Amino acid sequence: MKCTKCDQNAIIFTPYSGSHLCSDHFINSVERRVRHRIRTDGLIKGSTEDSPSRWVIGVSGGKDSAVLTHILHNMLDKDPRVQLIALTINEGISGYRDESIEVSKQLTNSLGIAHKIFSYSDEFGIDMDEVVQKNPLKLNACSYCGVFRRNLLDLGANELNANKLFTGHNLDDESQTAFMNFLSGDVSRITKHFDASLAPFPQRTETAFIPRSKPLRDIPEKEVALYAYVKNIPFYDGDCPYAVDSFRGEVRKLILELEDNHPGTRHSIMAGYEEFATIASSHYQSNKESSLQQCTKCGSLTTQKICQKCVFVEAVKAV
Numbered sequence: 014m015k016c017t018k019c020d021q022n023a024i025i026f027t028p029y030s031g032s033h034l035c036s037d038h039f040i041n042s043v044e045r046r047v048r049h050r051i052r053t054d055g056l057i058k059g060s061t062e063d064s065p066s067r068w069v070i071g072v073s074g075g076k077d078s079a080v081l082t083h084i085l086h087n088m089l090d091k092d093p094r095v096q097l098i099a100l101t102i103n104e105g106i107s108g109y110r111d112e113s114i115e116v117s118k119q120l121t122n123s124l125g126i127a128h129k130i131f132s133y134s135d136e137f138g139i140d141m142d143e144v145v146q147k148n149p150l151k152l153n154a155c156s157y158c159g160v161f162r163r164n165l166l167d168l169g170a171n172e173l174n175a176n177k178l179f180t181g182h183n184l185d186d187e188s189q190t191a192f193m194n195f196l197s198g199d200v201s202r203i204t205k206h207f208d209a210s211l212a213p214f215p216q217r218t219e220t221a222f223i224p225r226s227k228p229l230r231d232i233p234e235k236e237v238a239l240y241a242y243v244k245n246i247p248f249y250d251g252d253c254p255y256a257v258d259s260f261r262g263e264v265r266k267l268i269l270e271l272e273d274n275h276p277g278t279r280h281s282i283m284a285g286y287e288e289f290a291t292i293a294s295s296h297y298q299s300n301k302e303s304s305l306q307q308c309t310k311c312g313s314l315t316t317q318k319i320c321q322k323c324v325f326v327e328a329v330k331a332v
């Protein structure tokens with residue numbers, strides 16, 4: 014099959030757009046969508062040569078963050094308005110995380126990007142191997158780890174004086190989260206997800222935390238993997254040994270089936286979700302930041318007296 018745009022052989026067919034693309038046109042198409050996202054989200058707006066923005070990229074060593082780092086580096090390396098720094102979280106999962114940290118180091122070294130590692134054990138005095146072994150609250154590992162990771166990403170981004178925090182979430186990740194949030198029946202959850210990491214910057218209303226951004230969220234997971242393959246970007250392909258998010262697994266399967274039968278489903282989930290969240294967000298506006306206070310143990314912003322991270326850390330240390 015020939016490329017829709019030139020005489021070369023196509024390496025991919027994307028049913029949602031009806032295009033067959035050769036490797037050159039595929040690479041262009043991915044990069045164009047990321048540039049478009051950066052522009053429509055207003056990410057560079059307000060940054061100048063005299064006061065450049067610090068963009069911290071959460072780098073796990075997996076394909077998504079490796080591709081994001083490459084694309085942002087290629088786009089912005091010579092742009093004096095933006096400085097890139099990579100941040101890796103070490104959860105303390107022996108085997109799995111050691112290897113992915115090595116890959117992250119190679120990636121950032123090869124691009125000449127500064128790289129900082131923050132670990133659960135340095136910051137919280139515990140690691141995931143210990144959490145899983147003790148499991149004081151009888152939860153799955155991801156429930157602890159998600160809370161710890163969010164907290165440490167904020168802390169690390171703060172320490173690095175970040176203006177924005179970038180993660181490599183792709184279209185599949187985001188449409189799964191959107192669908193799961195709908196199914197939870199909790200509209201405030203939808204507005205939180207939207208305000209914290211999806212809303213274009215001119216309309217961001219959440220100002221207490223370092224704003225997050227996901228420039229790959231228009232790119233399907235398969236295309237992120239293909240981009241890494243075509244550009245020969247090394248990444249770590251292992252699965253976390255503790256991962257057990259069975260609900261996400263079910264939703265993932267469902268959405269992929271829908272996408273097969275109705276190409277474009279993931280894009281339309283996100284389009285509808287974002288419009289709905291914009292409306293819901295202005296409805297919830299009044300009681301948003303007023304309920305935030307500082308955790309009495311660690312100072313993190315939380316809606317409780319003691320933040321969830323401190324509750325978990327203390328439970329583990331009490332065993």
Ligand SMILES: [Zn+2]
Nearest residue numbers: 016019035038
């Ligand atoms: Zn072509």
Ligand SMILES: [Zn+2]
Nearest residue numbers: 308311320323
């Ligand atoms: Zn706390």
